[in-house]
Amino acid sequence: MTLHGGRVLAVLVGSSQAVGLTFWVAITAAVLGLEVTARLTRSAVPSLGDLVARYLPDPLLRAAGVALWLFAGWHLFSH
Numbered sequence: 001m002t003l004h005g006g007r008v009l010a011v012l013v014g015s016s017q018a019v020g021l022t023f024w025v026a027i028t029a030a031v032l033g034l035e036v037t038a039r040l041t042r043s044a045v046p047s048l049g050d051l052v053a054r055y056l057p058d059p060l061l062r063a064a065g066v067a068l069w070l071f072a073g074w075h076l077f078s079h
Contacts, residue, residue: 034048
């Protein structure tokens with residue numbers, strides 16, 4: 001049986017909304033955890049704003065990055 005496109009990911013992570021929601025919560029918790037750690041400790045961990053400023057310095061690139069992130073997120077986790 002050959003799976004195409006998003007169906008491969010649906011098989012890997014499950015096709016229910018509960019599984020998709022669980023992944024979104026896990027990703028959000030990880031990002032927030034890293035952001036809080038970066039702001040409180042000022043260690044070698046860069047904040048999300050630092051990463052965006054470093055890799056997407058142009059506002060047009062930032063807009064394209066957000067659009068790509070939303071597109072990928074919708075297609076990967078909307079099952």
